[in-house]
Amino acid sequence: MLQSKHSEAFLAVAETGSFEQAAIRLNITASAVTLRLQTLEKNLGHVLIVRERPCRVTQAGQSLLHYLQHSKLLEQNFMQNLTGQTENSFYQINIATNADSLATWLLPLLKDILIEEKFVIHFHVDDQSQTHHLLEAGLVNACVATESKSMKGCIADYLGTMHYRFVATPQFIQQWFSDGLTREALRSAPAVIFNEKDQMHMHSISKIFGLNPSQYPHHFIPSSTAFVDAITMGLGYGWLPDFQNQKFLNDGTLIEVSQALSIDLPFYWHHWKQQSEPLEKLTALLQHHAKSYMDLI
Numbered sequence: 001m002l003q004s005k006h007s008e009a010f011l012a013v014a015e016t017g018s019f020e021q022a023a024i025r026l027n028i029t030a031s032a033v034t035l036r037l038q039t040l041e042k043n044l045g046h047v048l049i050v051r052e053r054p055c056r057v058t059q060a061g062q063s064l065l066h067y068l069q070h071s072k073l074l075e076q077n078f079m080q081n082l083t084g085q086t087e088n089s090f091y092q093i094n095i096a097t098n099a100d101s102l103a104t105w106l107l108p109l110l111k112d113i114l115i116e117e118k119f120v121i122h123f124h125v126d127d128q129s130q131t132h133h134l135l136e137a138g139l140v141n142a143c144v145a146t147e148s149k150s151m152k153g154c155i156a157d158y159l160g161t162m163h164y165r166f167v168a169t170p171q172f173i174q175q176w177f178s179d180g181l182t183r184e185a186l187r188s189a190p191a192v193i194f195n196e197k198d199q200m201h202m203h204s205i206s207k208i209f210g211l212n213p214s215q216y217p218h219h220f221i222p223s224s225t226a227f228v229d230a231i232t233m234g235l236g237y238g239w240l241p242d243f244q245n246q247k248f249l250n251d252g253t254l255i256e257v258s259q260a261l262s263i264d265l266p267f268y269w270h271h272w273k274q275q276s277e278p279l280e281k282l283t284a285l286l287q288h289h290a291k292s293y294m295d296l297i
Contacts, residue, residue, distance in 0.1 A: 002040075007068055009036035010048055014065050017054030070138020090120045091278045096135060096143035098128035099194065100162065101267065103224035104243040105293040106144065113285055119278060127197035132270050141279055142271040156268040157287050160294030164200070166261035167245055167254040168237035176237075181258050183209045191218040192230045192238035200263060201239060208261070239263060267294070 012022035013033065023030040041048050048061035057065055073094065097106060102123060113119065124134055132145040135154070150156035168177070176189035186209055193201050193213070205211050219236055221227045228244050230236060232253050239261075240254075248254040256262070269286050271279065 006036045006040035006043075007064075009033045010040055010061070010064065011068050013037060013049055013055055014057050014061065017056070019055070066137040066139075073138055073141070090118045092120050092122060093142075093279060093282065094122045094124065094140040096124040096126060096131035096140040096145075098131060098144065099125050099222075099224040099227075100241050100244075101128070101144050104162075104241060105290070109285065109289060109293045110282070113282065117278065117281060119282070127194070127199055128265070128267070129199040130197055135270050141275070142269065142283070144267055145270055146265055146267060147270070148266070148268055150270060153274075154270055154272055156270050157283070159267045159269050159286060160291035161264050161266045162241045162294060164239040164241050164263040164265060165245055165249075165256045166237065166258050167231060167240055167249070168257055169232065169234040169253065170255055172234045172237060173255060173257060177257065181261075183211065186211060187216050189216070190236040191216060192227060192236035193218050193220055194224075194227060195220050195222040200265065204239070204261070204263065 008026060009022065009032075012025045013019055016022050016025060019030045019033050022033045026033065037049060044060070044064075046060035047058050048064060050056050050058060102125060110121070114121065124131070124140055126134065128144070128146045130145075131140075131143040132147045132151070134140045135143045135145075136151055144159065145156075148156060148158075172189075177185050179185065186205065191201065191205070202213055205213075205216070219230060221230050224244075227238070228240060231238050231240065232248055237257060245254055249256065267290075269283065269290070271283055275283070
């Protein structure tokens with residue numbers, strides 16, 4: 001049986017990475033945090049935290065962390081559903097999404113329902129190939145992902161497809177791709193990648209040209225806006241969705257380097273079969289209107 005004070009100590013250390021910071025969060029001493037964690041580990045028969053700087057969770061600790069975070073989310077949803085909304089209260093929804101969706105179609109689509117229904121959203125941003133893992137771990141209520149297969153107890157609704165083009169500035173193309181887009185040219189030309197989880201870029205370059213990121217120079221720019229800026233500044237080449245690159249293609253700031261390298265990326269809305277009324281409203285909105293919003297980009 002998990003005792004709350006022991007679980008709280010573990011959760012605080014796991015989330016802060018420090019016994020001292022956990023003590024500050026819980027308003028107790030660091031030695032008390034240590035004692036509670038040691039008791040929990042003894043009761044469960046597993047080491048849960050590796051005592052390093054920062055601290056990190058073991059495999060057993062990761063399972064417990066997911067369980068406790070999921071439990072917190074369920075409790076929050078239960079209390080919100082039980083107490084209902086008051087005049088000044090908002091219903092919180094946790095959603096995982098990729099940065100491009102958040103920067104283009106997702107917020108404009110959700111804007112009216114967030115205002116009218118008094119919802120607030122805590123977005124968790126990750127690569128589109130990874131967001132469904134956050135739902136699986138119980139860290140979010142739903143997610144936008146490229147994974148088409150739903151996990152047990154969930155539904156994956158098709159939302160629409162985003163079209164990505166392989167682009168760069170005319171000056172960049174002249175400097176790096178003057179002899180064509182070749183494997184050797186890509187070994188020298190700097191790329192713009194969102195982060196180390198940017199599977200679309202890294203998988204495409206690997207599949208078509210047989211290069212992994214260690215074989216070509218690249219920037220990591222984990223901001224959708226700054227990502228666009230970097231490419232339009234001529235810092236590198238990359239894939240941009242039409243909503244972000246269309247005006248730059250129209251005015252000549254960017255050029256599509258190769259139409260053959262364009263990518264159509266389908267997106268899905270993953271959610272639990274049993275969900276709260278606010279989430280049902282949000283799901284219905286996405287089911288009926290996401291495709292039309294995505295078609296605009």
